[in-house]
Amino acid sequence: MAIFSIPDISIAGLAAAVPRKQLSNRDYELLSEKEQEFFIKTVGVETRHTADKGMTTSDLCEAAAKSLLDGLGWKAEDLELLIFVSQSRDYIIPATSGILQDKLDLPKSCVALDISLGCSGYVYGLSVMGRMMTGGAIKKGLLMVGDVSTHTTSYKDKSTYPLFGDAGTVTALEYKPGSKEMSFNLQTDGSGYEAIIIPDGGIRNLATVESFEYEKISEGIERNKYHIALDGMEVFNFSLREVAPNIRALCEYAETPLEYIDYFVMHQANKIMNESIRKKLKINAEKYPYSIVEFGNTSSASIPLTIVTELAEIVRDKELKMLFSGFGVGLSWGSVILETGNIVCPELIEL
Numbered sequence: 001m002a003i004f005s006i007p008d009i010s011i012a013g014l015a016a017a018v019p020r021k022q023l024s025n026r027d028y029e030l031l032s033e034k035e036q037e038f039f040i041k042t043v044g045v046e047t048r049h050t051a052d053k054g055m056t057t058s059d060l061c062e063a064a065a066k067s068l069l070d071g072l073g074w075k076a077e078d079l080e081l082l083i084f085v086s087q088s089r090d091y092i093i094p095a096t097s098g099i100l101q102d103k104l105d106l107p108k109s110c111v112a113l114d115i116s117l118g119c120s121g122y123v124y125g126l127s128v129m130g131r132m133m134t135g136g137a138i139k140k141g142l143l144m145v146g147d148v149s150t151h152t153t154s155y156k157d158k159s160t161y162p163l164f165g166d167a168g169t170v171t172a173l174e175y176k177p178g179s180k181e182m183s184f185n186l187q188t189d190g191s192g193y194e195a196i197i198i199p200d201g202g203i204r205n206l207a208t209v210e211s212f213e214y215e216k217i218s219e220g221i222e223r224n225k226y227h228i229a230l231d232g233m234e235v236f237n238f239s240l241r242e243v244a245p246n247i248r249a250l251c252e253y254a255e256t257p258l259e260y261i262d263y264f265v266m267h268q269a270n271k272i273m274n275e276s277i278r279k280k281l282k283i284n285a286e287k288y289p290y291s292i293v294e295f296g297n298t299s300s301a302s303i304p305l306t307i308v309t310e311l312a313e314i315v316r317d318k319e320l321k322m323l324f325s326g327f328g329v330g331l332s333w334g335s336v337i338l339e340t341g342n343i344v345c346p347e348l349i350e351l
Contacts, residue, residue, distance in 0.1 A: 002186045003253045006130035010179040012140075013172040013344035014315070015068035016308040017060040018049035018165070018295065020350040025162045030155075030220055039162060044271025048165035048296035050150040055351065057086045058096050060168025061144040062103050063349050068170050069104075071344045074140065076105045081141030082112045083129050085121040085300055087329070088148045089114060100144060111138070118196070119267050119328025120186075121145055121300030122169075123336050126324075127184045129173055136175045143171040147299035152198055154223035156214065160230050163270075165296030169304035172344070179339075185250035186334035187242065195234040196329040200225035232270075235328060239273050243327050244280045247335050250323075254337045258283065260321060261337070263311060267326040268292040268302035300326070312345045 024047050026036050040046045051060075061084070069076070082104075084097040097112035106112075111132070117124050122145045129143050146168030153160045200211035211225045223229065251258055264287055266274050271292055278288050289310040291302065298305055303324050307315060314320065319341040327333035 003184065003250065005181040005183045005254070006127070006134055007181045008136070008175060008177050008179050009130045009133050009173055009182060010176045011171060011338070011340055011343050012174045013068045013072050014169070014304050014307055015064040015071070015346050015349070016167060016169040016301065016305045017064040017349035017351055018167045018305075019051040019055060019060070020049070021052060022047050022049050028162050030158045031162065042272045043163065044290065044292045045163055045296040046293050048150070049167065051148045051166045053151070055148065056090050057088045057146045057148045057168050058084070058090050058100055060148075060166070060351060061146055061170055062100060063351055064168055064170040065100070065104055065142055065144065067346045067349055068172055068344065071346045072172055074172065077107050078140050079106045079110055079142060080138045081129065081132060082106060082110055083115060083125055083141070083143050084113070085115045085117055085125040085143070085145040086147050087116055087118045087299070088151065117332060118147065118299045118330070119269065120326035120330065120332040120334050122303045123184070123324055123326045123334040124186060124332070126171070126182065126336055127186060127334070130182055133173060133175050136177070139175040141173050143173060145169050145171070145304060146301040149228065149299050152226065152228050154214075154227040156222035157227065158220040159232060160228050163297050165298050167295065167298040167301035167305045169301045169308070171304055182336055182338040183250060183254040184334060184336045185246050185253065187246060187332070189331045192234065192238060192331035195231045195238065195331060197229050198226060199229065236270070236273055238331055239269065239327050240276055240280070242333055243277050243325060246333060247281060247323065247325060250335045250337060256321070256337055261323045262287065262320040264288050264323050264325070265303050265306050265311070267328060268295070268297055268306060269328060270297070308345060308348055312347070315340055315343050316345050317342065
C-alpha cells in the first residue's frame, strides 16, 4: 500500500459552485412513484444540480476560485500551482488547467496541470499538491476538483441518470511550517476499469456515428457508447470490500484511533453503500455528513462539496481532525487524515 505523510501543508480555504438548475427525482418519468420513493430512501438522491449545455466543470471551478481568493485576500500573482482534477475536462487537448490559469490571471510562473481521476480524485489531488509544495519552494496553490457528469448520462438509463449531479470545487493550500502532517493511504485496482466507463470517445475507441446509437441493455436502461455505463453491483461489492480496510490501515499508520476523528467526509456515492461502510467501521452517524440528498453523486467534487454545504460553520470556527475517503471509478480509492483550523469557507455559489 502507498501509505505516507506530508508535513507543513495546510488547507487555507474551501469553496464550491453548482449549477442553479435543480432537478427532482420525483419528476423522473422512468421510475414509478413507488420506485422513486424507494430510490430516494436507499440511494439517497432526491434532487440534483445539473449543468445546461455549454456549462463546464472549469466554469464552476473558476467561479469558486474567484470567491475563495476574495475571501482569503490572496493575490493572483502569489499563486504558484494550479491542479485541475476531473474526468470532464473542457477539451481532449489542451489541458483545462492552463485555461483556468489564464482566466484567473495567474502568473506565467504558475505550474498548471491536469489529473484524470473521478471519485478518488480529491484525496489523490491533495496528495499530489501536498508533495509538490513540501519544502516551501511553492507556497500557495489551488486544487480545483469537480465533474459535470450529467452531460454523459442517458435520460433513458435509470441506473445512472437519477444518480449524478454536477459541481466544481476549489481548495486553497499553503506551505505553513509546523502544520500537522497529512497522512494518506492510496490504492488502485485497474482490473475493474470497466465497472464505470464511457466506452467511446477516447483513443482506444474513437467516436463514430455508431457511438451515438442507443442500445437497450435491459428494461429501463438504454444508452449509447458515449454515456456512462455503471455496473452498480460490482462497484458496491468493491466499496464494501476495500474502503473499510483502507481506512483502518491508515488509522493504524497515523496512530489515530477512529474515535479520535471529529468528522468522516466520504465520497457521496450511494447512501446504502456509505451507510454499510459506516456501520462496518462503527462510526457514529453524527460524524458522517451527507450532501447526496440535495446534490447527488458529484464524483470528485463530493468531499469538498459536503464540507462547504454541511460543515461550513464548523470548519470556519474550530480546529478539527478529519478523515476524507474517496472510492470508485478506476477502480481507485484512497483516504487521508488531516487537521483543519479556522479555514475560509464562502457560501455555496450557484451559477
